[in-house]
Amino acid sequence: SQQGEEDPQALSIQEGENATMNCSYKTSINNLQWYRQNSGRGLVHLILIRSNEREKHSGRLRVTLDTSKKSSSLLITASRAADTASYFCATSSGSARQLTFGSGTQLTVLP
């Protein structure tokens, strides 16, 4: 079973616009991570936010975490065509040494 569910499943925007994607999860977590996957490639880690953090920034990325709502959002500002990819949230919870991935958001940035 998948812990995280991304919303929307697909998102298409113009270059320069902001892209927001959301992740909801079911159980309490230790941390939540976001990964990017370009077509035909492996996943690349973007950012990790711990359960006691509410917001984190990295370059054009902003992640928020609301543990009361069991949700997170990833904002990509001033998007570029190169941001076109699938984005996955992944949660770590309990004592399990593993991540549980959501089904992903497919982002298309049109030039």
Place this chain on the structure above:
Amino acid sequence: NAGVTQTPKFQVLKTGQSMTLQCAQDMNHNSMYWYRQDPGMGLRLIYYSASEGTTDKGEVPNGYNVSRLNKREFSLRLESAAPSQTSVYFCASSGGDSWGTQYFGPGTRLLVL
């Protein structure tokens, strides 16, 4: 520094055949993982190894076996391939805190006819 490497990149098998997917990392990481990714879905954990000499089942272990050969290498074996095992397989590794960042290989595309 190659990171995580996987071989082969692509494989076609007939039902009932066996094969081993190889994974190696050069980052001195303790933990290694095998995932499968099916169309339109996220990754599902097959097996993982928290440290050299240990392996544990993930969400979808049936039909697979693993070997943590040494700290660098973690292989995945399909003893008798089935069409349901057609998928893209990713290996990953992480160091220090096993709940931290995972580094992924480029994947192996497997087609079982």
